[in-house]
Amino acid sequence: FSTLWLKNMCRNIGIAGGLDGVARYFGAFAGMDACVVAAGPSLDDVLPYIKEIQKRTLLVCVxxxxxxCLNAGVEPDFIIIVDPQYWNIRHLDGLSAPKSRIITELAVYPPVFRFSCKEKLLCSSIYPLGKYIEKQVKPRGELGAGGSVVTTAWDFARQCGxxxxxxxxxxxxxxxxxxxFKGSTFEERSHRLSARLHPAETDSFNALYGAYPYEVSNYEGEKVLTDKRMxxxxxxxxxxxxEFADVKTYTLCPKGVGIPGxxxxxxxxxxxxxxISAEKAAVLDKPSGTDFAAQKLAFESALQKAKDELYEMLKSAKKAQRICKDALENPGTNTLSINKKLSEIDSGLIHNExxxxxxxxxPGEKQLEALTAKxxxxxxxxxxxxxxxxxxxxxxxxxxxNA
Structure with missing residues (x-):
């Protein structure tokens, strides 16, 4: 997926200078509770109460x-979307949340930035280009990533205080x-594409048993299926x-996998x-203190610096190739002189930001071994x-x- 991440980032980078960082809200909700809404099937049991829960907590939704949430008549305070893949944006198809704020990262599929919402905020990117540019501008705010968007949502709630x-x-x-949960994108798609020889139940069966599930205990001491990924x-x-013992985490869905802590x-x-609706509104409605004009200039400068340094790397790589080719075509060339020239180029490449x-x-180590095997x-x-x-x-x- 590395090329996809790079392509997405370069398509999105032009608008990054006009977006605030998620760090703006770090510590801003101290003293308040949060509710993180994940997409497991037990969510159906909570949805009838979600409006009342939002009044009492900071509602963070994956x-x-x-x-x-929208079907239940609730626009979350924050929506987290950080997966760069195309299929992830399909969860937002036909939706809008004009009162919600989206938290995302620069490598997401570009249509995320066209989603209709109150505001879009960036967290720090976990990919090299995003890290490079952020180093030249200012930190956006790092969020934990445990392989699932719900881990990022939990860490955001924690860092909000x-x-x-x-x-x-x-x-x-x-x-x-x-x-x-009922009405999920997966369920709707399965029903939409179902046919006589491929009913919706087939997709459900594959989702359930395709990853070799096994039983563990839930919070009630009963057995529940899970798999290695989950x-x-x-x-x-x-x-x-x-690690964060001062943060107490609770589940409203005891039939899920029992997690110590x-x-x-x-x-x-x-x-x-x-x-706490009034207290939340006071924080959410507070204007940003970011100087967006200055931030855009800083982004443009960082982007130009990245291009300049990449051009230097390109020239060095081409120069090194010419040295190697000349030496291979002329076996009698001074080996010490060649090694010295290549070492100087290598040093420049390594120290290039x-x-x-x-x-x-x-290429990774194994790919490189295969490429150089002959x-x-x-x-x-x-x-x-x-x-x-x-x-x-x-x-x-x-x-x-084109960035």
Whole structure:
């Protein structure tokens, strides 16, 4: 997916200077509780109460659960969408949330930035180009990433200053053999594409058993199916609950996979919390202190610097290739002189600030071994490496030309 991430970032980078960072809200909701809405099948049990829950908590919703919230008549305070893949944007098809704020990252599929909402905020990118540019401008605000968008949503709630976080729909398994909440994008698509020889139940069966599920205990001591992927997310939550012991995490869905550190609590307990709508509004309606004109100039400067340094890498890679080719064509060339020249070029490439950018699409160790397997000598191997550097840098420059 590395090329996809790069392509998305270069298409989105032009608007980044006009967006605020998520760090603007870090610590801003101290003293308030949060509710993170995930897309597990148990979300159906919480939805009838979601309006009242929003009055009492900061409501943070993952993209896959947005449709459920909107169908229940609720626009979340924040929506988290950080997956760069095309299929992820399909969860927002036909939706709008004019009162909600989206938190996303620069590598997401570009239509995310056309979604109708109150405001869009960027978190720090986990990809090299985003990190490079942010280093030249200012930190956006790092959010934890445990492989699932719900881990990012939890970490956002934590960094907002919320010391009690209630999880809704965090099943990380298949309670009662269900795979999704009613009306989910997956369910709707399955019904829409169902046919006599491929009924909707086939997709549900594949989702349930395709990843070799196994049984674990839920919060009530009963058995629930999960799989290795979701078990990894559960481990992430367990480790973060230990790391941030001052943050208490609760689940409103006890039929999900039991996670040490997360305590089941009834919805009635949440409904006893006082209404904080006014306090939330005071924070959410506070104007940004960002100088967007200055930020745009800083972004443009950082982008130009990235291009300049990539061009330097490109020239160096081409120069190194010429040295290798000349040496291969003239076996009697002074080996010490060649090695010295290549070492100087290597030093320049390594210390170039844009070197990490090219690493995103540069072949991995195993790929590089396969590419150089037929090389007859070190010079041939070096030539192949410099050719791959040229390809990686050229790809970045091609995409950045239209940024």
């Amino acid at each position: 993209d896959t659960a947005l449709r459920a 919320c010391r009690r976080i209630f999880m809704a729909g965090l099943d990380l398994g298949f309670p009662e053999r269900k795979t999704h 078990a990894l997310y559960a481990w992430w939550f367990e480790s973060k609950c230990l 997360i305590t089941p609590v009834s919805i009635e307990e949440v409904l006893k919390i006082k209404d 844009a070197a990490e950018l090219a690493s995103l699409v540069f 090389a007859q000598n070190p010079l041939e191997k070096s030539l192949i490496v410099y050719q791959e550097i040229e390809k990686a840098v050229s790809l970045h420059l091609d995409y950045l030309q």
